Amino acid sequence: MxxxxxxxxxxxxxxxxxxxxxxxxxxxxxxxxxxxxxxxxxxxxxxxxxxxxxxxxxxxxxxxxxxxxxxxxxxxxxxxxxxxxxxxxxxxxxxxxxxxxxxxxxxxxxxxxxxxxxxxxxxxxxxxxxxxxxxxxxxxxxxxxxxxxxxxxxxxxxxxxxxxxxxxxxxxxxxxxxxxxxxxxxxxxxxxxxxxxxxxxxxxxxxxxxxxxxxxxxxxxxxxxxxxxxxxxxxxxxxxxxxxxxxxxxxxxxxxDNAEYYGFGAGASGYVNGVRYKNHVPIHHYLEHADKQAVEEKLTQKEQMAEELFLGLRKKSGVNTKQFSEKFNQDFEVIYGQIVANLIEKQLLEQSGDYIFMTRQGLMLGNSVFEAFILDDE
Ligand code: SF4
CATH class of the missing domain: 3.80.30.20 (tm_1862 like domain)
Incomplete structure (x- = not known):
């Protein structure tokens, strides 16, 4: 449960x-x-x-x-x-x-x-x-x-x-x-x-x-x-x-949109209450276990922010930086401003109002864009 x-x-x-x-x-x-x-x-x-x-x-x-x-x-x-x-x-x-x-x-x-x-x-x-x-x-x-x-x-x-x-x-x-x-x-x-x-x-x-x-x-x-x-x-x-x-x-x-969801069945993943989980797999393990979840991972705020960006940037509409700042109670510009500027210079990202989104070139090289947003652990 x-x-x-x-x-x-x-x-x-x-x-x-x-x-x-x-x-x-x-x-x-x-x-x-x-x-x-x-x-x-x-x-x-x-x-x-x-x-x-x-x-x-x-x-x-x-x-x-x-x-x-x-x-x-x-x-x-x-x-x-x-x-x-x-x-x-x-x-x-x-x-x-x-x-x-x-x-x-x-x-x-x-x-x-x-x-x-x-x-x-x-x-x-x-x-x-x-x-x-x-x-x-x-x-x-x-x-x-x-x-x-x-x-x-x-x-x-x-x-x-x-x-x-x-x-x-x-x-x-x-x-x-x-x-x-x-x-x-x-x-x-x-x-x-x-x-x-x-x-x-x-x-x-x-x-x-x-x-x-x-x-x-x-x-x-x-x-x-x-x-x-x-x-x-x-x-x-x-x-x-x-x-x-x-x-x-x-x-x-x-x-x-990085929303939460239930995952049911062998090997299914879910995301509930800030915890990402994965059910038992293969099938006989799934059938044998009363608690179907094999792995649970409580995400740190840094991980949640990274996911919000990786997932959101997949969309043409991109990520609303103002909503991002409000959701995580962090200043997007302070944390990611320089990264965004570099990606814009490389023509992988664009900014319009509060939104950042990938260019056609960015869509083709998506992983390079996503990797740029991974922050080092202090
Ligand atoms: S093996 Fe099954 S799950 Fe995988 S692509 Fe083929 S039909 Fe889909």
Whole structure:
């Protein structure tokens, strides 16, 4: 039990099962076959029920792949959540889905249980590249799913894409953007491939067998993506996220606003009462432990300020320095004035009124900007 005097109004629920293991993925997940899925759902619902949660504003079911569950399991999960949680004020209820797993039955289960936003893990529309990164769906599955979701009344659909994939060319990226635009979805997120440890891609890389695009091509792709989507009316409201007006993700904005939230499920992270915590993982540890939290970290004020900046600067609107000073009872200008001036001189940051925000160049070199704000311990 997290016992927050002030209660968060967002929750993340983790489903750690997948019907395939993608070559680039380092999330907390396992191949679903022979896993104790029903016991996991029971434990997860018990974890949620133990928390005295008041009205939620956003609820996000991610993974893993929530749609790796059978329609019955998905229904037990979602109807259990809707019973245990007060969703009367819920603004956004997102479920992540894998295009290959999303059957008519599962779409009906989502609809029945108040889900109002579906996030499809598309990655690319190029079938050859999909195979190359370990995905089991095809581009046609995506078109079929979007049509079925729309027919079922889902308008708020977002897709995730990855660029700078092995062997991917500028022409491939242009083709992906063409497909996105043809679908006319209200939201899309595009991420540059990141090589993570303990992934098949990292092994290949170490053996010199991964033909990644150069950094220059990566930047060229990112520039092209931003220009094309902005020209098509999408607001580039966060480093990797693009939305039509009114379709920005309320749940993700909550993270970037450095707000607190509950995290449920194996390996899920939460942030309640100034404490960041992470639940037990792997699944059998999560099932065995009555207290689901494995790690708790009370953040110092310096860490909280750094997080506020890293997260806030991801947004196009950036960070309001006046509100920052009030929140932390510290003078932003005194602490960060020189750092901001240096970053402005390097054309990585801009300032307008009380706001600081990243330039296009800053967005591309985000880590250099974030690192500059890390203060030495006195
Ligand atoms: S990318 Fe998604 S579907 Fe693929 S292994 Fe990771 S969590 Fe599972």
């Amino acid at each position: 997290k016992k927050a005097p002030y209660q968060p109004t967002s929750a993340y629920v983790h489903i750690p099962f997948c019907t395939q293991i993608c070559y680039y993925c380092d999330f907390a997940k396992v191949y679903i076959k022979n896993q104790p899925v029903d016991a996991y759902i029971t434990a997860l619902l018990a974890e949620v029920a133990a928390e005295n949660i008041r009205e939620l504003n956003t609820l996000y079911i991610g993974g893993g792949t929530p749609t790796a569950l059978s329609a019955e399991q998905l229904d037990r999960l979602l109807s259990g959540l809707t019973q245990h949680l007060d969703l009367s004020k819920l603004q956004e209820f997102t479920v992540e889905a894998n295009p290959g797993d999303l059957s008519d039955e599962k779409i009906a289960v989502l609809k029945k249980n108040q889900v109002n936003r579906v996030s499809l893990g598309v990655q690319t529309f190029n079938d050859k590249l999909l195979k190359k990164i370990g995905r089991s769906h095809s581009a046609q599955d995506v078109f079929d799913n979007v049509a079925k979701l729309r027919a079922a009344g889902f308008n708020n659909i977002t897709i995730d894409l990855i660029y700078a994939l092995p062997g991917q060319t500028m022409a491939d990226v242009k083709q992906d953007i063409k497909h996105i635009l043809s679908l006319n979805l209200p939201h899309v997120a595009l991420y540059s491939l990141i090589l993570e440890n303990h992934t098949i891609f990292m092994n290949k890389m170490r053996r010199g067998r991964l033909d990644l695009p150069s950094e220059d091509t990566d930047f060229e792709m990112y520039n092209y993506i931003i220009d094309s989507l902005e020209a098509a009316g999408y607001d580039h409201y966060e480093i990797s996220n693009f939305g039509k007006t009114g379709y920005e993700s309320a749940h993700n904005l909550m993270y970037w």
